[in-house]
Amino acid sequence: EPEVTQTPSHQVTQMGQEVILRCVPISNHLYFYWYRQILGQKVEFLVSFYNNEISEKSEIFDDQFSVERPDGSNFTLKIRSTKLEDSAMYFCASSDVGGPMNTEAFFGQGTRLTVV
């Protein structure tokens, strides 16, 4: 069964460093998402990406965040200068065509980011 794959599963980084979280969505999917879950809290939407551009972003997704689909298969989330409060689980998700045929997104297993 196709699945969304995220790497690494756990990343530890120094405050102020840049990190790139990687995701390989399901191959025929068109919509890509990043979500964040701070420990003990709910899952929050960060950004959606469609047709090679951001289609929606939340207020959390400020200038230190960026997303990219560099090669048609990977989907990355970059955090330019990490802060302690960026420590969280980051989930990538993808879904196929939109409209009434689209029912669900498929989530990756998550990347746990720890900023020290």
Place this chain on the structure above:
Amino acid sequence: AQTVTQSQPEMSVQEAETVTLSCTYDTSESDYYLFWYKQPPSRQMILVIRQEAYKQQNATENRFSVNFQKAAKSFSLKISDSQLGDAAMYFCAYRSPLGTYKYIFGTGTRLKVLA
């Protein structure tokens, strides 16, 4: 904007018993999708069950079923014959069929299963 509310931060159930987790939501849309996700300690998001709003019949997946009350904007999850492996965090989620199709999650309910 849509919102999802889970009013039970924590629930407990005896093994083999039945438990119901509550979820309410607010939306002005008539068609949408609702989901329950299970998050075990590994923190992976596992789809438990989904419901299309245009379907009147409540969804069922083995021991898991929902009570979908569209007019009341209520979407509860019933777990029958609870097992130790059901212990996890459960999130209710809303997805619009329009726009970017993003999910909006509730705050979650931690389910404990007592042996």
